[in-house]
Structure formats: C-alpha cells, structure tokens
Amino acid sequence: MAILFYDHLITKSEIEIFLEASEEADNQKGKALQLVDDIIFQGIVSFILENLETHHHHTFLTHVHERPYDPEIISYLRDNIGPHIEDDIRTEADHLVKMILHDLQIQK
Amino acid sequence: MDDTHAPSHLALSIQKLEKRSNSLRHRLLKHKSAKRFFTKTFLIAHELRQRSSRLLASAGLVGALITMPAPKSLALAPISTETSGPEENTFTVRQKLMTSLQGILPHQPTKLTTEAASQVEKIVFENTNINAKVVLEDQSLNHTLGYVGFEQHLTRFPGDSLAQHDEIQEAGIAPGRGAFGFFAKDKSSFTTREYLREKYYCVVQTLYLDNWNQDHRFLKDWYAFRKMIVINPANGLAVVCSIGDAGPADWTGKQFGASPETMQALDLNKGPRKGLILMLFVDDPDNKIPLGPINQ
Numbered sequence: 001m002a003i004l005f006y007d008h009l010i011t012k013s014e015i016e017i018f019l020e021a022s023e024e025a026d027n028q029k030g031k032a033l034q035l036v037d038d039i040i041f042q043g044i045v046s047f048i049l050e051n052l053e054t055h056h057h058h059t060f061l062t063h064v065h066e067r068p069y070d071p072e073i074i075s076y077l078r079d080n081i082g083p084h085i086e087d088d089i090r091t092e093a094d095h096l097v098k099m100i101l102h103d104l105q106i107q108k
Numbered sequence: 109m110d111d112t113h114a115p116s117h118l119a120l121s122i123q124k125l126e127k128r129s130n131s132l133r134h135r136l137l138k139h140k141s142a143k144r145f146f147t148k149t150f151l152i153a154h155e156l157r158q159r160s161s162r163l164l165a166s167a168g169l170v171g172a173l174i175t176m177p178a179p180k181s182l183a184l185a186p187i188s189t190e191t192s193g194p195e196e197n198t199f200t201v202r203q204k205l206m207t208s209l210q211g212i213l214p215h216q217p218t219k220l221t222t223e224a225a226s227q228v229e230k231i232v233f234e235n236t237n238i239n240a241k242v243v244l245e246d247q248s249l250n251h252t253l254g255y256v257g258f259e260q261h262l263t264r265f266p267g268d269s270l271a272q273h274d275e276i277q278e279a280g281i282a283p284g285r286g287a288f289g290f291f292a293k294d295k296s297s298f299t300t301r302e303y304l305r306e307k308y309y310c311v312v313q314t315l316y317l318d319n320w321n322q323d324h325r326f327l328k329d330w331y332a333f334r335k336m337i338v339i340n341p342a343n344g345l346a347v348v349c350s351i352g353d354a355g356p357a358d359w360t361g362k363q364f365g366a367s368p369e370t371m372q373a374l375d376l377n378k379g380p381r382k383g384l385i386l387m388l389f390v391d392d393p394d395n396k397i398p399l400g401p402i403n404q
Contacts, residue, residue, distance in 0.1 A: 003160045003280050004153070019284070020266065024118040026287055032118060033283040034154055035125040041153035042132035049139045057141035065145050068160040103124035 005064065005073040006044050009086055010093045012036065015100055036100055043096040044089060051081050051088070161260060161280040202403045205235040206344030213341050215384060217254040217363050225252065232337065232388065236346060236402055240337050244389035247330060249312055252388065254363025256310075256338070258371045258381035262352055264291040264306045265298050275307070276368035276377075287314070287354035288332035308373075308399040309352030310336055311365030312387065316358065335390040335397065338366060340374040340383060346402050347373045348390060363387075373401040 015036055019029045045064070049057055060080075063073050077085045136142050146152055208231040212224060220228060225242035232240040242252050260282040261273045268290075270281040291306050292298035314320060314331050331351050339346040347370050356362045364387055368377065376383040390397060 003157050016283075019118075022118055024116055026285055026289070028116070028118050028122065030284045032122055032125060035122065035129050037153040037157070037283065039125065039129050039132055041156070042129065042136045045142070046132060046136045046139070049136070049142060054141070057139060061141055061145045064156070067163065068156045069163065099128065100125065103128055104118075104121045 004041065004068050005070060006089055006093070009089045010040060010044075010097075012040070012093075012097055012100075015097060015104065018101065018104055032104070039100060040093060040096050044092060047089070047092045048077060048081070048085075051085075052077070053080070056080050157280065161278065202344040204344075205231065205339070205346065205403070206341060208235070209339065209341040209344075209386065213253055213386065217251050217384070219248070219250060220252040228252075228386065228388070232339070236337070238337055238348070238397060238402070239391040240388035241391050242388060244391055245330075247327075247389075249387065250316055251313070251363040253384060253386055255361060255382055256364040256366050256371070256374075256376065256385045256387075257356055257360065257362040258377060259309075259311055259353070259365040259367055261368065262286045262291070262306050262309060264302055265293065265295050266290060267295060273306075276372065279368040282353075286352045288328065288352065291333075291352070304399040305333055305350045306352060307367060307369045308347055308349040309367045310338055310349040310370060310387070311353040311355050312336075312351055313356070313358075313363060314351075314354045335392055335395075335399070337386075337388050337390050337402075338364075338370060338374065339386040339388075340376060341386060342383065343375055344403065345374050348397055348399050348402055350399060 016033075019032055022029060045061075048060065052060060060073070060076065063070065063076065067073075074086060081088075133146075136146060209228065212227055212231075220242055229240055229242065232238060242248060258279070260280045261270060261276075262282055263285055268281075270277055273281070286309075291302040312331070314327060317327065320327055331354075333350045333352065335348060335350055337346060337348050347366075349366065349370050352367070353365065356365050362382065364385065366374070366376075366385075371377040371381060374383070374385065376385075
C-alpha cells in the first residue's frame with residue numbers, strides 16, 4: 001500500500017540494494033535511507049509546485065498534509081496539471097534517484 | 109560505536125546527501141505556500157509517512173471494529189503451573205494485575221527503585237506466572253516504566269515486503285533493518301520463531317545505556333531478540349514480546365516502541381497510539397514462555 005501518494009511511481013530499489021550490500025553500521029544506513037526519502041519527497045513536491053498554478057498550491061499542500069496517502073491527490077494533479085503528470089513524476093523521480101546514486105557512489 | 113577512524117565511505121555519502129537535501133529544501137521553500145507547511149521539521153517525508161500510516165491504521169481499524177466478532181472472555185494465558193489454584197474468573201485476574209500495579213506505579217517514565225521493582229515483579233508473577241525482572245543478569249534498562257509508541261513492521265529477511273506480513277499492513281514497513289539485523293538471514297531460514305519475533309517485537313533504548321559504547325558488542329548480542337513482558341497498567345493487558353529494534357530517540361518523548369500487533373494487544377493502537385507501559389525482562393532460560401498476548 002502506498003504510504004505517500006507518489007510511492008507507486010518511484011523505483012528506488014537500486015538505492016536500497018546498494019545500501020543493503022554496504023557493510024556500514026545499520027544506523028548509518030537508516031540515516032541514508034531517511035535522507036533519500038526526504039530528497040525524493042522534496043524533489044517531487046517542488047516539481048509539482050513548479051508545474052501547478054500558484055492558486056492551486058494551498059489546496060494541493062493541504063491535501064498532502066492531511067491525507068498523504070490519498071490517490072485523489074494524483075487525480076487532482078491530473079486535472080490541474082495534465083493527464084501526463086504521473087509520467088512526469090516518474091521521470092523526475094528517476095532523475096532524483098540517479099543523483100542520489102551518484103552521491104552514494106562517490107569515492108573517497 | 110568507535111568513531112575515532114576516518115569518516116567511512118557511507119558517512120561521506122551522507123554528507124553529500126545532506127547537502128542535496130538542503131538544496132532541494134531551498135528549492136521547495138521558494139514557494140510561499142510550502143513555507144507554511146514545511147518549515148517546522150527537517151524530516152518531512154519521515155513525519156508524513158508516520159502521519160499517513162496512523163491515518164491508514166485508524167481507517168483500517170474502523171473497518172476491523174465493525175466486522176470484528178465480540179471479544180472472548182479475557183482469558184488468562186495458558187501458562188499455568190501446578191501451583192495454580194482453581195481456575196479464577198479471567199476478568200478478575202486481569203483486573204487484579206491492573207489494580208495492583210496502578211496503586212504503586214508513578215504516572216511518568218521512570219526506573220523503578222529496588223523496592224518498587226520487587227513489588228512489581230511479585231504482582232506480575234502472582235497474576236501471570238511469569239518470572240519478570242527489572243534487572244536480569246546485571247542488565248537493566250534506563251526506564252522500567254515509559255511511553256511506548258506504535259512502530260511499523262520490520263523487514264524480517266532480505267527481500268521481505270509489507271505484503272508478506274499477514275496483519276495490520278496499514279502500519280507500513282520501516283525502511284531498512286532493525287538495529288539487531290534481520291530476524292532471519294534469508295527466506296529459507298525464516299521459521300515460526302522469527303515470524304513471532306517480528307509480530308510481537310518491542311523497541312528499547314539500548315543506545316542510551318551508560319555502558320553501550322564500551323560494551324557494545326556484548327550488549328548487542330545480549331539484547332537482540334531478548335524476551336520481555338510489556339504491561340499496560342491502565343487496563344491490565346500484557347504481551348510477551350522480543351526486542352527487535354533499538355530506539356526511540358529521546359526527542360520523541362517516548363522510551364519504548366512496539367509492533368502494530370503488540371500495540372493492538374495492549375489496546376494502544378487507537379487515538380494517539382501512545383501510552384505508559386511497564387517493560388520488564390522475562391527470565392525464561394528454557395524458552396518455555398511463548399510470545400504473544402497473555403491475558404486476552
């Protein structure tokens with residue numbers, strides 16, 4: 001079940017596998033996963049706000065705040081941004097995941 | 109943990125991720141409307157996930173309550189001994205546990221004094237036949253009584269998913285493993301023992317133990333999946349569980365955590381999903397006491 005409205009559009013298994021394979025302490029891995037979650041959330045919501053007309057921002061954010069899981073959020077975005085919004089979110093998420101993987105794979 | 113070495117690869121990556129997160133946060137807060145919602149916390153996604161899980165759990169429970177059959181009698185656990193007297197009215201047993209504890213426990217997080225600990229251990233034994241201990245093998249937690257929070261499911265083995273957990277899926281599943289690792293090293297070695305350990309797991313603040321940093325290796329092994337008894341003194345409900353994770357962080361105002369099923373068995377899965385509970389070690393060297401609710 002999606003806990004955040006966009007979870008079904010995000011594929012971050014590569015990141016999870018990368019961290020899982022790491023021999024670092026679990027608390028470090030947990031911290032990294034939390035940052036990954038935040039980066040994706042902030043990136044996706046920024047992307048949506050940049051594509052949504054300003055007068056819809058409050059409604060959208062209120063909805064996310066009150067019912068973060070609600071599939072109606074995607075319907076709302078479809079109506080107010082366009083029918084392609086799910087594809088756009090996927091693309092944005094892929095971009096964010098690539099950046100995260102780059103950050104994770106840096107060498108000392 | 110020993111942090112005297114140079115930063116690890118992952119620590120360096122985390123620094124990069126923090127920079128990335130800050131930069132995206134600036135991007136987000138450029139929108140005036142976003143400032144109203146997201147300035148209070150630096151753990152936006154984490155807090156939203158928690159809120160979302162709570163809402164979903166509440167919704168699920170509403171459905172469950174409507175369809176749930178009337179509860180059976182509040183039966184005493186089948187942990188009888190030869191010394192048990194005639195079968196008592198089960199409600200009386202739970203009520204006795206509740207009323208006896210309520211009279212001696214302060215209503216705030218605390219570590220019980222030796223005298224109070226002895227009284228509590230005696231009451232628990234008399235009403236459950238479980239040998240509960242505040243101090244076991246010289247080990248004790250910083251709190252005996254503390255606030256417990258509703259946790260998510262934990263990943264039991266590599267490749268485990270929320271869909272494979274059979275109850276309360278609305279609670280979601282925590283990212284990553286618990287502090288003591290997977291319950292089983294792989295799916296083929298996942299047995300009923302590991303299944304029950306996750307189903308009835310609890311979380312204690314091992315990370316704040318005075319000797320945690322010095323004796324980390326020993327303590328981690330000692331606490332991992334250690335059997336505990338959790339009692340809600342407000343209603344006398346009790347669950348035998350095993351330690352599956354470390355936490356919660358001090359800033360949460362909670363001292364313990366518990367799995368969705370444990371919280372449900374304690375009747376702490378509604379409303380704020382938090383409550384003051386008693387957390388004691390179970391002295392069960394022969395592993396005779398099963399995990400799960402003991403007086404429902």
